Amino acid sequence: MECISVFDMLKIGIGPSSSHTLGPWRAAERWIKELQGDGLFNEVTTIKVLLYGSLSLTGKGHATDIAIVLGLTGADPEMMPIESVNDVVTQVKTEQRLHFGGKVWLPFSFKEYIVFLREFLPFHANGIRFQAQLKNGEQVEETYYSIGGGFVVKEERLHAKENIQIFKTFPFPVQKGAELLAYCKTESKTISEIVLENERSLRTDNEIDHGLQRIWQTMLECMYTGCHTEGILPGGLNVRRRAYAMHQGLKGSKSYANPQEWLESIRDTEVKFRQIIKWVSCFALSVNEVNASLGRVVTAPTNGSAGVIPAVLMYYLVIENHDGDFDDVKRFLLVAGEIGSIFKKGATISAAMGGCQAEIGVSSAMAAGALTELMGGTPEQVLMAAEIAMEHHLGLTCDPIGGLVQVPCIERNAMGAIKAINAAELAMDSDPEAAKVPFDKVVNTMWETAKDMNTKYKETSEGGLAVGVFLSDC
Helix, strand or coil, X not given: CCCCCHHHHCCEEECCCHHHHHHHHHHHHHHHHHHHHCCCHHHEEEEEEEEEEHHHHCCCCCCHHHHHHHHHCXXXXXXXXXXXXXXXXXXXXXXXXXXXXXXXXXXXXXHHHEXXXXXXXXXXXXXXXXXXXXXXXXXXXXXXXXXXXXXXECCCCCCHHHCCCCCCCCCCCCCCHHHHHHHHHHHCCCHHHHHHHHHHCCCCHHHHHHHHHHHHHHHHHHHHHHHCCCCECCCCCCCECCHHHHHHHHHCCCCCCXXXXXXXXXXXXXXXXXXXXHHHHHHHHHHHHHHHCCCEEECCCCCCCCCHHHHHXXXXXXXXXXXXXXXXXXXXXXXXXXXXXXXXXXXCCCHHHHCHHHCHHHHHHHHHHHHHHHCCCCHHHHHHHHHHHHHCCCCCCECCHHHXXXXXXXXXXXXXXXXXXXXXXXXXXXXXXXXXXXXXXXXXXXXXXXXXXXXXXXXXXXXXXXXXXXXXXX
């Protein structure tokens, strides 16, 4: 059985896209390691990268070419200073060479050595092929697939949902929501407690806490950065950042010096009822404006949907429970990660495979379920909230204008966060026994909807708003 850790679902990386930026970046890293393992790394004289399907059609807007170059230099998306990205790209373009794996200088040109092919490979919509010319004249190549959320696989198993790089054994392996509820019942545990036991089979408690604290701190810093940055987003659409002005109108005159003090100042602010939606929207917009500008975010479960979970978690901390602490953050992230993993196993978290329902829909379901547990909901109500959130995202298409993760992507995070809170409230006031749509049924329905969806609505920018709005109008 496929076992996915919360740290697989929630990864720290650089925007704007987990499948089009982080995935290709990780694929480049993986290719270098395989070349080294085969003793071929030092034999390479030139390299070429071929992009297929959605990676080709929207790769420019998603900075896929930049991510590949950064990956080929051996840079780590989790640790690389954001301000260094432009320096590396400028160096490659100016000198027409690349520091391969951080060890060997090779000739390289963005235009010549990264090829955008419109054709789709049969295995997955996000295909990437690396080719290397060796000193002896031979050519070697490897093909990888970026299947959403930063996951990268090779065509070695029957289908992408079964192809995970690392297989793990959990004491409570979960494939479906019904199995998770059964464990909760027999063990008399909450969902977060079941997930924590699974994580303990991989890491110590200190490692788990440290990892989740880093994830939360990254989310908090991302929101802080977005709320304190003005200007126009890069990419050519001339989209003005809105989180800054919205935040200025909400925060009042209180002062602070860092993200943690900022959080406490918001908690101390008297929030009127009509301001709640504005605050939640502001949190969500701030994250995805950072993401759209190649900033550091947490895939949750993807970069394009990275704003929903931190926005809903902030809602809990600043609106629902001013005494909330790291234990609440920990429980929230554990539950969210588990719900996301069930969608990944039973459906997809890739917009190139399932449209935006696979990103915003899944993130909204993750946030709704996690919020419900923190608000005292039963495990049944948690999955009911996740079901409600996804039910009202079914069929949502992915149609980014200009291939950029900006319009309508940024606003959709705000909408997904609001729906998650609404879904949690509905579930808390409902009897799960009377629910008409089981959680597992909506997961399956999302996958069936994804398969039925026309390709032009799956992150190709060939339908919907992407063609209905002319770039000249923006």
